[in-house]
Amino acid sequence: MASVTALRSRRRLPVLGRRGAFRLHASALVALLAASSAPTPVYALYQAAWHFSAMTLTVVFSAYVLALLVALLTAGTLSDHLGRRPVLAGALVAEAVAMAVSAAAQGVPELIAGRILQGLATGVATSATGAALLDFEAPDRPGRAAVANGIMPVAGMALGVLASTALVQYAPAPTRTVYLLLLVLFIAQAAAVRLTPETARTESGTWRPVRLLHLLRPTITVAPASRPGLALAAPGIVAAWALGGFYSSLGPSLARLIAPHAAHATGGLVFFTLTAAAGLAGHAARALPARTVSLAGAALLIPGALLTLAAPHLHSLLALFAGTALAGAGFGGVTQGALRLLLRPAAPGERAGTLATYYALSYLAMSIPVVLAGLLTNLYGLQTSVALYGATVVALTLTGLIRAAHLPHKA
Structure with a gap:
């Protein structure tokens, strides 16, 4: 990466230093994922106003995830070739447009359209942002990114x-x-990204239509040095994100099933509990070995899922939130360990592609089970759907842990 001083001399715009650029990209990653979860508490209002089923709800949820997958598989490596700044700034502007579409939605079709546009923008932005965090990592603080x-x-x-x-x-x-506030935030971040140094080694001629079409071909890219880590962490990643998708889309419905007269905010707090526990667990485990963190996180998914399964039978919100907190701690451990296993060995030109593959696997695991759960809920009821979903996650996690025990420790 060229020094910030040299880049300042070449550009008229002021340039953020390494620390400021790192913080900006971290805030962009936070905002992108905040926007992804922000509709969760609003879904109940849409259901009440527009009278749609749980299956429709999962379709709305999955429209975002599937669009994100398409973006990750086709445009996830763009910032490695076109540069971090133009790719991220453009994606953040598209994210702002998606917020405007969602704010103006008058029915399910408009809501789905907004979520599709948001998914496409988020898929492009997350891989570019994550790679930029690695680029701007302080040399004296390795592993921070x-x-x-x-x-x-x-x-x-x-x-x-x-x-x-x-x-x-x-x-x-x-x-x-909520959408209008996020719209303003994304416009401000897109403007700020223009003040950061370019860190990717851009290639001449990449903006030509033929070259762009070539870059946008669906691809799965994992740095060769990161592949053993992916082999170890993949089952835990799938189980964790499948469980995350359940809490995001059907968690509020489960809370209402257990306690129909609880405050409306209770449903939204289910997913907040999951993600807050994940964040705390990931922060607490940052100094532990990546392999240990990943496998311990996967193990925590099992009691979390089982306690969540028991909550409707116990008619207990306490059991639901306790199970959610355990699952969240497992989710945080899995994601923290997996990303360290994948990103540390990757070379600078392989970072965006490796991150895009990680997110593609994660969101694929998040979307397909949720659609199936919505279908099962329509056919057999929420309680049966929860039981089947939880049992599947437990079985997958156990399979992954048994498989990991037989992999070489260096993985």
């Missing part, structure tokens, strides 16, 4: 659902206010 990539997304999801829950409870026009 991998920790930030693990903590900031779950911190963002926690902040988004908490802020949205408060706005739903107290703000006027709750189905619009």
Whole structure:
């Protein structure tokens, strides 16, 4: 990376230093994931106003995730070739447009359109932002960027659902206010990104239409040195994100099933509990070996899922929130350990692609089970759907832990 001093001499705009650029990109990652979780408490208002089923709710949720997957698989490596700054600034502007579409939604089709645009923008932005954090990492603090990539997304999801829950409870026009606030934030961040140094080694001719089409071909890219870590962490990643998708989309419905007369904010606090516990666990485990953190996190998913399964039978919100907190701690451990296993060995030109593959695997695991859960809920009821979902996560986690025990320790 060229020095900040040299870059300042070449540009008319003021340039943020390494520390400021790191903080800006960390805040962008938080905002992107906050926007992804912010609709969770609002879904109940949409359901009440537009009278749609749990299956429709999971379709709305999955439209965002599937669009994000398309972006990750086609545009996840763009910032490695076109530069971090133009790719991220453009994605943040697109994110702001998505917030405007969602704020103006008058029905399910418009809501799905806003979520699709948001998913595309988020997929492009998250891989570019995560790679930029690695680029701006202080040399005297190695590993800080991998920790930030693990903590900031779950911190963002926690902040988004908490802020949205408060706005739903107290703000006027709750189905619009949260989106408008995020719109302003994304425009401000897009402008600020223009003040950061460019860290990617851009290639000549990459903006030509033929070259761009070539870059946008669907690809799965993992740094060769990161592949053993992916082999170790993949089952835990799938189990953790599948469970995260359940709490995000159906957690509020489960809270209402257990306690129909509880405050409306209770449903939103389920997902907040998951993400807050994940953030705290990831921060607490940052100094432990990555392999240990990843496997211990996967192990925690099992009691978390089982306690959540028991909550409807016990008619206990306490059991639901306790199970959610355990699952969240496991989620945080899995993501923290997995990202450290993947990102530390990756070379600078392989970072965005490796991150895009991680997110693609994560969101694929998050979306497909949730759609199936929505279908099962329509056919057999929420309680049966929860039981099948939880049992599947437990089985997958156990399989992953048994498999990890037979992998070489250097993985």
